[in-house]
Amino acid sequence: MTILSDNRRLSSVSAPSRMLRYLPTSALIIDATIIVLIGALAVTGRRELPLFGEPASVEMSLVIAGPLILFGWLLAVALNGGYRKDVFGAGLDEFKRVLNGSLIAAGLTGVVSYLAKFDLSRGFFVLAFALGVPLLLMGRWSLRRALHAARVRGALRQRVLLVGTRAHVDETFSVLRREKWLGYQVVGALTPEWDLSEETPMGLPIVGNANEAAAMAMDAQADALFFAGGSVGSSSQLRRTVWELEKHHIDVVVAPSVSDISNERVRIRPVGGLPLMHIDPPTWSDASRWGKRTFDIVGSAALILAFLPLIAFASLQIWLFDRGPVLFRQTRIGKDGEEFKCFKFRTMVVNAEALVADLQKQMGQSALLFKMKDDPRITKPGSWMRRFSVDELPQLFNVILGDMSLVGPRPQVRKEVDLYDSAMSRRLHVRPGMTGLWQVSGRNDLTAEEAMRLDLYYVDNWSMIQDIAILCRTLGAVLASRGAY
Incomplete structure (x- = not known):
């Protein structure tokens, strides 16, 4: 090159x-x-x-x-x-x-x-x-x-060079490209000298080798250098590179091969000059304790009282439209794989379930997290209820019954759960929720893979403060109708 x-x-x-x-x-x-x-x-x-x-x-x-x-x-x-x-x-x-x-x-x-x-x-x-x-x-x-x-919008960003093997570089690149708000603009990659490729599998250009990290950072006018796995042969080599970059005020960031871990679970403990990263166990077991359950009962009871007029109005609208059932009861999979009846206001035609297979074939989508815009099965009152998530208000009674939580991964049907791999099955460690991390991060505008990643992050990094933050963000997401259909 x-x-x-x-x-x-x-x-x-x-x-x-x-x-x-x-x-x-x-x-x-x-x-x-x-x-x-x-x-x-x-x-x-x-x-x-x-x-x-x-x-x-x-x-x-x-x-x-x-x-x-x-x-x-x-x-x-x-x-x-x-x-x-x-x-x-x-x-x-x-x-x-x-x-x-x-x-x-x-x-x-x-x-x-x-x-x-x-x-x-x-x-x-x-x-x-x-x-x-x-x-x-x-x-x-x-x-x-x-x-x-x-x-x-692309402003106020730092130029970044990633250093490491192509696999480790792409792992870091995928996070920085996804989380644009962090403000890192990746301009290229530096790989070990034995790697003669021109770009990584994700299409990031390789502009030099890792041994020339300091010189390439200056040529690229980089603000920071990210060292991923396989970036340097020894700690002394990294130390010399840091000394060289220090003269030019270029930040150095070491990106370990660890992702989707909350900062509350990470502790850095220097031992003999070696910084050791300690990762605490996942916190999903804490989400099943009495504190969260008490919060769910009190919160859902208060919300039922607050939304009682809206619940009554929605029920009347559904019945007047086609004289069909007001509630839609669907068997969903809850905590530890147990089945329960999930309540929702009916927003679709009565025979909606019989039409889903044909729609999946038309859209070419998997059954996992199947959603589509302009779904022909949605009724007129169902349209506005879905837009503002009013159709999910009956799930407050599921929360009272203990089948669901106010916050958690969305409950899915058996055929969706059957498609889980070993990682996705971790969603079943906690009660499913009325709202969750992926709902406030884009809802249906996210891909299935992004939604799964956010659900797994929630399960592994649960905290009561995060639940409260998600509930507050849910209000904004619902009022703005972001990704709702």
């Missing part, structure tokens, strides 16, 4: 985004703006609101102390690492640093005021930090949402 051809391959990819260097500055400006506004609100609130005794004017006492408190707040967040460039974009580290910095600022403000015998208004103090902390976190969340949206 000639250098000329390598340069042509690399020049076909957009230039690296240098706007990323301004992310910390943008976060600082947002934080400063929020804190100044919160200071003004706290002063106004203490003057106008009788929450802390008689309303009082505190402007004079805060002429000097106010700016010092606000500046100290920003400084505490900064010293806690809240503006480091590696905290933006993914993970909870950014929010933890902002929260911890804010709590330190609040604590120091109280201690210094006491030691200096400064008469700081308690109303101002409580209002400033009680309002400021959540608003700072919301500001960071908004910045992250904007960053993710820009990256999905």
